[in-house]
Amino acid sequence: MLAKPNITRIRNAVICITAALVVITIYHTYRAHLKFEERLVAQAQQTLLLLADQGARNLQHFVEEHTNYLQTITFNTEIQKFFLNESVVGMPAHIDSYLHAYFESHKDHISSLLLMNLSGTPIFTTPSGQDAEDGKGPSFAAMSCDPCSLQEKDFQITDLFFSTFTGKPTVAIAMPLSYRQAPVGIACWHITLEDLADRFFQDLRVGGRRAYVQLLDSDGTILYHPEKGQIGENMLAYRKELFPKQDWSQLKEIVGKMTRGETGRGLYQSVWWGEERRAEAKKIIAFVPVRLGDKTWSLGVVCDYSVIEGPIHDHIVQTVGLTLFILCLYFVITIVLLNTLKVQEKTLAKETALLKEKTRTAEALLKSEEAYRSLAENLPDLVYRLFPADGQMLFFNDLLYPYTGYQAEELQKGEICMIESLILEEDRQRVIETVKKALRNHEQFEVGYRIRHRDGKVRHLFEKGKPVYGPEGRPVHIDGLIIDNTERVLAKDLLVRQNTFLNNVLESLSHPFYVIDVSDYSLKLANSAARIDHSAEKTTCYALTHNSSDPCGNDEHPCPLEIIKKTHESTVVEHIHTDKDGNLHHVEVHAHPVFNREGKLVQMIEYAIDITERKRAEELVGKSLKEKDMLLKEVHHRVKNNMQIISSLLSLQSRGISDTQYRNMFDESRNRIKAMALIHEKLYKSDDLAHINFGEYTRALVASLIRTYNISPGRIRVKTKIDDFLFGLDNAVPCGLLINELISNAMQHAFPDDREGEISVAITKVGNRRFELTVRDNGIGLPEGFDLRTARSLGMRLVSLLAEEQLAGKIEIDGSEGSMFHITFEEQSYKRRI
Secondary structure (H helix, E strand, O other): OOHHHHHHHHHHHHHHHHHHHHHHHHHHHHHHHHHHHHHHHHHHHHHHHHHHHHHHHHHHHHHHHHHHHHHHHHOOHHHHHHOOOOOOOOOOHHHHHHHHHHHHOOOOOEEEEEEEEOOOOEEEEOOOOHHHHHOOOOOOOOOOOOOOHHHHOOOEEOOOEEOOOOOOEEEEEEEEEEEOOEEEEEEEEEEEHHHHHHHHOOOEEEOOEEEEEEEEOOOOEEEEOOOHHHOOOEHHHHHHHHOOOOOOHHHHHHHHHHHOOOOEEEEEEEEEEOOOOEEEEEEEEEEEEEEEOOEEEEEEEEEEHHHOHHHHHHHHHHHHHHHHHHHHHHHHHHHHHHHHHHHHHHHHHHHHHHHHHHHHHHHHHHHHHHHHHHHHHOOOOEEEEEEOOOOEEEEOOOOHHHHHOOOHHHOOOOOOOOOHHHEOHHHHHHHHHHHHHHHHHOOOEEEEEEEEOOOOOEEEEEEEEEEEEOOOOOEEEEEEEEEEOHHHHHHHHHHHHHHHHHHHHHHHOOOOEEEEEOOOOEEEEEOHHHOOOOOOOOOEHHHHHHOOOOOOOOOOOOOHHHHHHHHOOOEEEEEEEEOOOOOEEEEEEEEEEEEOOOOOEEEEEEEEEEOHHHHHHHHHHHHHHHHHHHHHHHHHHHHHHHHHHHHHHHHHHHHOOOOHHHHHHHHHHHHHHHHHHHHHHHHHHOOOOOEEEHHHHHHHHHHHHHHHOOOOOOOEEEEEEEOOOEEEHHHHHHHHHHHHHHHHHHHHHOOOOOOOEEEEEEEEEOOOOEEEEEEEEOOOOOOOOOOHHHOOOHHHHHHHHHHHHHOOOEEEEEOOOOEEEEEEEEOOOOOOOO
């Protein structure tokens, strides 16, 4: 009952497959024939394209060669001078002889040589001058030449015309005759396209058949065609006019490409009149552009489609014969298969009864295995059944490939299992002995081992197995489970390495390092530098570092743990720790909080840096600085006193001098000393021994000068505009002396005869380190032609030296309205003295 429907279905399938193969064979035969035909067309077109390309090069070379010959005429100076006279008609005999000789040497391909003036009147023509005299020669208008356009072009090719002398289709090449870069006439020579085609395209063949050439200009006009009646006609319009109902779309596309100067190939249907009736023939064409001067022609090579019909016919005969043979072979095979199916139908009927019994047994076993497999597929580990008799393994889920990189069919059986070859050599024998021992003793086994994955990496596996025995006590199979422990083993190794690394880092620290529990101050971890007794059950931080039974917490010893409990931030404090010998050490304690996953503060990391030596050094430096400050103040005080003594001596000495000039010299020197002494007095009183408040100093200096020169109150007013900024000694001394000299000079010379006036002093900071000093008065001004650098007075020479050399500044002087000294300088950096 089971066999007959199956055989029937197979028989029907064989018939359907045979029918499908017949259809497919016929279809592919037809497609192969089309591809063969396309290949022949492409080969023919390629041959035509090579012929067209060669013909185009020959034509361009011919025109370029003879255009070069024509240039010998245009470069002839006597011909150029002759054409200067536009009214001339006759040609001198020696020029006429020269031109006839030139034509005779080129008359095989040049039907006529013509020279005209700018108005288009022929002056010389060949083969005789009779046509020109009778007015029958080719005129300028007939050649479609524009004399103006020739003035800027090397040569110009005319449109097609039929020669009045030969009656053949002709084009002319015209070149300008110029004298001293001015046009005087035109030289032309004619190309007979029919003779040119006979020369270059006489015997063109494709596949043993004759091909022909046709020339088109950029408007689609036929310049040359073997059928002379088509010359001068538009290639597409001519055919549309003769056969309006014909489909000329393919020809239209081809003509469009030819007129655009493109290279291409194509097929088109040609219509022509035979001897008795209208005939149609398919044409194959290939064409290339020919660029001559300002013209672009298209040269096409055409052959009849019949050149490939012979090979196509032969191919059809061969293909049809092969197809019939294949179809006959299909039918024979089908008949043999159908007869074989009849025999098998009888055999299957006998086996069906036996198969039914086996099916019942297999179904029961399959249900049991399916339940086991369903359970195994949901497990995260590899479940297998191993048959010890042949080493084959049955896998109940799809984890073998992720575990090993191999599929089951790629593995070969070994002594105990299929993955035996993947086990590393160091572990393999141990695994084999473990499994064999379990089979002998009828016991379960557990074993860990390493395998080499397909990607080359080592994987760590753990396997559990339980043998299952038959009635005779022989092992039937082993049911087992394989777990991938790679990540756990690697994580354990990584943890061990990290702990070892951290311990090595801690032990390499020379400073004590602790981990402290925030709840009871107990030490959870410490390095050897901490000198902790690890044998003690519990050690607190305060017992270890302060030898105390209570935590520290006073102002002198703030507890870092208490600070972290309040702020939850890192902190740094200074402590005094006691070592195990009772010695005291100043330490800098760095403490950092440690939080658990819930964000709760659980521990504190602390390390202490011994700063005892640094503290001692700081005390010594502090004492030394105080001593140096006292010494510097004493130095400035004594310098100020010595300068005051010198000033007093100069004052006493000047009292005995009756000459006013010499007395003034003593007074000026005394003022300069006072200005410098005032700086040392300010430094002595300043908290910063390196800088003085220059605004305060300037105001004191001005007051001292007013007292020195005994200026009547209200006669000379001195105004100061100086910010309170700090100056070092290198800047204060020259700047103070500058102000002293300029104010002294103004008080002595700017206001003679008890005049009243005003002096202003201003210092402004205009940049980061840049200053402007201005001393101005409204007195009588400076003498005419005053030059600071050539001044004879010591004061003015000091001003120049102090401003330009000491302060490295620029000084500007204006004496038009009173006097004004404007000095720009930058604050000088400290220069070490030797």
